[in-house]
Amino acid sequence: MTHSARPLLRDLFDAAVAAADPHLRLPGFLPEVPRGRTVVVGAGKAAGAMAQALEVHWPGPLDGVVVTRYGHKVPTRFITVLEAAHPVPDQAGVHASARILQAVQGLTADDLVICLISGGGSALLAAPAPGLTLADKQAMNRALLRSGATIGEMNCVRKHLSAIKGGRLAAACYPARVVSLLISDVPGDDPAIIASGPTVPDPTTFAEARAVVEKYGLQDQVAAYAHLCAAQDETPKPGDARLVTAVTHLIATPQQSLEAAAKVALNAGITPLILGDSLEGEAREMAVVMAGMARQVRRHGQPVAAPCVLLSGGETTVTVRGKGRGGRNAEFLLSLVHALRGDDGIYAMAGDTDGIDGTEDNAGAILAPDTWMRAQSLGLSAADHLANNDGYGFFLALGDLIVTGPTLTNVNDFRAILIL
């Protein structure tokens, strides 16, 4: 088994990514071809690939426009694929969002809008509400991030500063029927949260958004606060007549990707244990906890007996203290190297299913029992690299980065710890 541990880990990752591939997942969720037009809109890291897959499998005429991240465009024939900035929005995103809102104007009840939504869509759908600029929204967003507001509070404010989020896109499509196909990268797979729910009713109100701003004393964000106080044009609420025919399908989720990897492990004679599809926490600390679990497998055959693989998804946090390179997954693995110190029989991989770990060119990296000794022989200190947040540099020097390029889908991070 030992000699094939590395390729097995790579197979698990590839299976997780494949399970979220729009070309494989999307055909099962296509609605009936309408009597009228079919207009396609969408946003997210997978928007280009979803548009391409839809074109291939759609039996009728269609046209439309979607926005994806720079570098994530793919060839299409009928749907325009625009690119914009992520995670910090730019004017290209503002332009793309305006094009999307324009594309759904003047439709009838005989028409169909297919909305292709995936992770990253929130930043790419940068449509400030009338009277606001992108700079106004971004300033409030930064203030919220510093304020200690919960994610729910932040989303409430964001939706009320946007011309497209919180169900407004679906409302703009009325009276056309709206079918949303979603690839989830969020805990709980809530359609109202994925890309800030452009086609999902929003139960929160202007009054609540105002209360959040006042609670954290952010009234000095003058333009945004004034907009919330004016409180015109509320987001569509649950039961809104314009959205009652809207349908939402989750076509890919982190859990499905974990299940796909689990199946590959089972076929290889390895017991899979799925710990969670949306685990969070500081990356380096999660690694310490999981190192303890891996050792428990070795010492006591718990929580399951070896050979086994501990699988998890979800987005960790990296508190940046150093100046090194690398995303969440490299940081997680580097801490795991440090915690395990070459423990026998323990392998691991971690990667972002979108193919880009943070802002580097790698999807993730791989760890083997010999990583510790090989690093020492190269004069690489895991502790020093960890102090410098330099997971990328560490695994680059070892030749243990996993590079896939953009996968054109996104079900968040994937981690596998293999214990033989």
Add this chain to the structure above:
Amino acid sequence: MTHSARPLLRDLFDAAVAAADPHLRLPGFLPEVPRGRTVVVGAGKAAGAMAQALEVHWPGPLDGVVVTRYGHKVPTRFITVLEAAHPVPDQAGVHASARILQAVQGLTADDLVICLISGGGSALLAAPAPGLTLADKQAMNRALLRSGATIGEMNCVRKHLSAIKGGRLAAACYPARVVSLLISDVPGDDPAIIASGPTVPDPTTFAEARAVVEKYGLQDQVAAYAHLCAAQDETPKPGDARLVTAVTHLIATPQQSLEAAAKVALNAGITPLILGDSLEGEAREMAVVMAGMARQVRRHGQPVAAPCVLLSGGETTVTVRGKGRGGRNAEFLLSLVHALRGDDGIYAMAGDTDGIDGTEDNAGAILAPDTWMRAQSLGLSAADHLANNDGYGFFLALGDLIVTGPTLTNVNDFRAILIL
């Protein structure tokens, strides 16, 4: 089931503590009564209780001296129980260590020394090597803690500055036979690490201890460094003739306590899953990871189906930023409250099996689905208390502290997350 979740969690904790009770564990490990004298020595949080249990069950005459933490003394008839400071050593510990070394002088091959070792013993056995003061040792210890040295490197230096650690106590007993009875509170249950292994051979050398000090540039610890350079009287090495007859028994371990709790859960119809007996990491981050696992049980029935309980042992870390009160377990639970936000059906408890969470009067605390709402109605913010490291204050206000007093044993922390 719901109405009995709290008492069940308390039962699990009590079972974990009982599984490490010297009165229950020690009788199974008693050696033959010797032809000569039986001398009892020892150190640790459980030393008093172990001495008491030994007196009750020992069929022959005995005498001796052990040292335990202030407040942990219990009545004994033949064995003197001294008290000293923990975790920072004091002169009472120096005095007690000298008494212990004196007690094992002049023994013969017909005599038996029973050495009772438990967690905390390292601080209580404060015996500076000849020529050094307690202040010298403590200064070096503080410098090591700041230096980034690994625990293995620190222990190597500590053993070479001590007159009693690293096997020296066993060597002092020669030619008497030495039987050590240990209660483990360390990952891996290595007898050389528990209380710094006073009766276990030490493979490390003065040269290595010197190299550690030089590696981290701590030569300004003049007295301690000079002692390491003089390099006389090496610690007993594996194979040392004075220690070849020494025997070591682990009479209680964190794993055994987890297994005992698992049995109680099973009997209550709850599936236990032991995640690890020595999980480490920052307490608040471990809680975030485990909140994700608990939610996975609720949403996907993984890694096991509810009703289940996730059990773990091992010592977390708390990076103190605030001025609040509370130990590792209160911090863990407070972060769990914050991460779960009152998720339905999830209960938890965490406590130190020694009965003292950090430096407070509680062993731990308890969390229920209503904790979040009850805290809000009292105006208690979990986020604010977490920022202030005030887990004790939070659970005190809720009436949810678990108070046992010193349990007179110690198999480290115990955590249980119950998902119904």
